[in-house]
Amino acid sequence: MAYEITRDYISFGNARSGEKLKEVKFIVSHSTGNPGSTAYANRNYFNNHQPYASAHTFIDDRYILEIIPLDEKAWHVLYSKPTDNRMFGADANDAAIGVELCYGGNINFTEAYNRYVWYHAYLCQKFNLDPSKHIVSHRTLDPERRTDPLDAFRLYGITWDGFISDVSRMLESSQSLKNRASQVPSTFLRLPLKIGDRGPFVKEVQEDLIRAGFPLPKYGADGIFGEETERAVMAFQKQYGLHIDGLVGRETLTKLTEVVKSKLYNEEFPLPNKVLKRGDTGEDVKMVQRALKHLNFDPKDIDGIYGKKTENAVRRFQSMYAALKDDGIYGPNTRKFMKMELQQK
Ligand SMILES: [Zn+2]
Numbered sequence: 001m002a003y004e005i006t007r008d009y010i011s012f013g014n015a016r017s018g019e020k021l022k023e024v025k026f027i028v029s030h031s032t033g034n035p036g037s038t039a040y041a042n043r044n045y046f047n048n049h050q051p052y053a054s055a056h057t058f059i060d061d062r063y064i065l066e067i068i069p070l071d072e073k074a075w076h077v078l079y080s081k082p083t084d085n086r087m088f089g090a091d092a093n094d095a096a097i098g099v100e101l102c103y104g105g106n107i108n109f110t111e112a113y114n115r116y117v118w119y120h121a122y123l124c125q126k127f128n129l130d131p132s133k134h135i136v137s138h139r140t141l142d143p144e145r146r147t148d149p150l151d152a153f154r155l156y157g158i159t160w161d162g163f164i165s166d167v168s169r170m171l172e173s174s175q176s177l178k179n180r181a182s183q184v185p186s187t188f189l190r191l192p193l194k195i196g197d198r199g200p201f202v203k204e205v206q207e208d209l210i211r212a213g214f215p216l217p218k219y220g221a222d223g224i225f226g227e228e229t230e231r232a233v234m235a236f237q238k239q240y241g242l243h244i245d246g247l248v249g250r251e252t253l254t255k256l257t258e259v260v261k262s263k264l265y266n267e268e269f270p271l272p273n274k275v276l277k278r279g280d281t282g283e284d285v286k287m288v289q290r291a292l293k294h295l296n297f298d299p300k301d302i303d304g305i306y307g308k309k310t311e312n313a314v315r316r317f318q319s320m321y322a323a324l325k326d327d328g329i330y331g332p333n334t335r336k337f338m339k340m341e342l343q344q345k
Pocket of ligand 1: 029030031076138146148
């Protein structure tokens with residue numbers, strides 16, 4: 001084998017039920033929600049926090065780390081999403097392997113990406129899958145909430161199609177599955193994107209501009225970088241204090257990804273910007289309760305009543321951070337740390 005696979009499974013809990021995966025019909029490609037976190041940092045997080053979420057394998061520049069056995073289920077796509085059923089006749093959690101790319105920070109992207117490509121090819125061989133049919137991005141399955149792994153790819157100029165063809169090539173030369181893969185993918189895009197460019201990568205960027213609040217009323221996300229797109233890019237650059245040149249380079253892409261991500265998660269778990277404490281009631285309290293539950297500090301009832309259980313849940317959350325007072329009162333500091341944790345989930 002070209003790369004070593006490390007099997008270091010997390011303990012049983014919310015993240016690992018031990019339920020058997022009967023058949024592997026496809027692969028869902030992800031990238032971690034927390035750039036800069038390594039494969040082992042993720043393993044530790046899932047092992048210690050045991051959120052109701054997980055994936056089988058985390059890959060960085062040093063490890064291909066399987067944290068859940070491939071014959072067990074992991075929780076990496078919401079059951080309520082219909083696209084996996086439409087495409088594969090099954091829910092991803094019941095019929096797919098979830099693979100996460102770790103990137104950003106000190107992680108060497110090329111090393112991590114080569115392992116990620118190799119591992120997808122390895123899975124295709126092992127489960128007799130076709131890369132062009134049986135690999136799907138999390139973004140495709142859950143477009144309202146997720147952008148991975150395309151958001152990570154694009155920072156390094158890789159398109160989804162480029163990734164699939166890298167996997168296919170790797171699989172075709174079965175030799176490279178045995179020998180250490182040394183070739184650098186040949187599908188790197190040339191950044192910056194600019195007026196006149198076209199293709200799926202342009203379309204992704206346009207979709208994200210729209211999501212970020214910079215509409216393209218005339219042409220929409222048509223995959224063609226025209227004047228309307230250029231104007232939207234410049235408006236985006238202006239709003240976020242970037243150099244205004246209408247070109248989509250690394251800096252603009254990074255910011256765009258960040259803005260879209262924060263919009264997506266803010267919509268998912270909005271947190272009220274006020275002080276709440278025992279005795280308060282209403283929709284704001286419910287928001288806090290929902291977020292606490294998502295972070296595994298379960299307030300038991302999502303009833304909009306800031307009672308003893310909610311106060312205790314807030315206190316348990318606060319006790320995790322030296323910077324927070326464990327007073328059971330939800331305020332700006334607690335909000336800040338909750339937002340940080342939500343972003344990492
Ligand atoms: Zn994902």
